[in-house]
Amino acid sequence: MxxxxxxxxxxxxxxxxxxxxxxxxxxxxxALKPLPAVPMLDPAKVELGRQLFNEPRLSVNNTLSCASCHRLESGGADNKPFSIGFDGKPVDINTPSVFNASLNFKQFWNGRVDTLEAQIQQVVISPVEMGSDWKTVVQNLSSLPAYQAAFQRAYPDGVTAANVQNALATYERTLLTPNSRFDQYLLGNTDIFTIQEKYGYQRFKDYGCIACHQGINIGGNMFQKFGVMGDYFKARGKTVESDLGRYLLTQDEEDRHVFKVPSLRNVAATAPYFHDASAKTLEEAVDVMFKYQLGRNPSQEDKDLIIQFLKTLSGEWAGKPL
Known part of the structure; x- marks a missing residue:
């Protein structure tokens, strides 16, 4: 027995x-949970979405694809302070990672849409990103026999704006990065952490970082003001429109400088940090968080321990560590 x-x-x-x-x-x-396994979705839609993710015909002048700014080999972002739009000019806000974006409760820094489909819809028509329109996109894709066939395999009604958005979103829902060392730790393999990483995780909880960076995505599930314990923007100087955060949507003074809390998954691979790309290193980002979000002055040892813990949050994509 x-x-x-x-x-x-x-x-x-x-x-x-x-x-x-x-x-x-x-x-x-x-309180934090490991990432789920990559979902098993319709293979035809996933493959079509993968092709569209790398398709420059989504932009008005055929120069920019989703992959131009969301480089999967670079943490799902592009390592630039501000990505370059179709016109060769930088956009006005730092590009977040596409990895695990499907687990966020809202999309964009100011959380202005609820779904990946809506996020895709806006990026394509954005005058500073892809600069196109959906009628043109559908016409361009419909003119190509390969796309005609691929859409017919995945969608009975063929090439439509809604189907383009759904195919891309379906592919993006597969862009999860499980099996980080932290995920393995949460699953019970506590020996995978060094003693310093265990202390770092404990400091992360003790100082209150976990109050905002919570949930399965270690962030991405709530809004928070940037500068709870101090005026970050006054100290930084020269505010711009994108600094207003959700205020741009609601015109509510309570939403001034309020943003979606970013996910910390793969954070070691996604510098620079914050909506304004002001922190070039993880060390700078931790300093800013302590000063303006927590109002704490930790020892250098504690900050170093937390940074060691944050580096355990990098997962795998396509079977390789990020």
């Missing part, structure tokens, strides 16, 4: 037929 024994440290083992085969350690009971 199988006998299940639980040691005093909570690690479960099963002795299968007396052979002593260990089960996986039990998942930790933590």
């Amino acid at each position: 199988n006998e299940v024994l639980t040691c005093r440290f909570g690690v479960v083992f099963m002795l299968c037929l007396g052979l002593g085969m260990p089960l996986m350690a039990a998942p930790l009971d933590e």
Whole structure:
């Protein structure tokens, strides 16, 4: 008979037929949870979405694709302070990573849309990003036999704006980066962390970072004012329209400088940081968060420990670590 024994440290083992085969350690009971597995979605839609993600015909002058700014080999962003639009000019806000974006409760820094489909719809017609219109996009794609066939395989009504948006969003929903060292830790493999990384995670919780960077995406599920404990924008100087955050949508004074809290997953691979790309390094970003969001003055040792923990949040894409 199988006998299940639980040691005093909570690690479960099963002795299968007396052979002593260990089960996986039990998942930790933590507020943060590991990423789910990449979803199994319609292969025809996923592949079509992948092609469209790399398709420059989505832009008005055939120069810019989604992959131009969301480089999957570079953490899902492009390592630039501000991505370059179709006209060769920089956009006015830092490009967030496309990885795990499907897990965010809203899209864009100011959270102005709820879905990936709506985000795609706006990017294509944005006068500073792709600068096109959906009628032109549909005409361009419909003129190509390969796309005609691909859309017919995935959608009964063929090439439409809604189907382009859905195919892209379906592909983006597969862009999850599971199996980070932190995910493995949460699943019970606590030996995968160094003692410093364990202390860093504890400091992350103790100082209150987890109050905003929470949920399965370690962020991306709430709004917060940038500068809770100090006037970040006054200290930085020269505010611009994009600094207004949700105020641009609501005209509510309470929403001035309020943004979607970014996900911290893969944060070590997505510099520079913040909507204004003002922090060039993870160390600078941590300093800003302590000063303006937490109002705390931690020791250098504590900051270093937290940074070591943050580096464990990098997952895998296409079987390779980011």
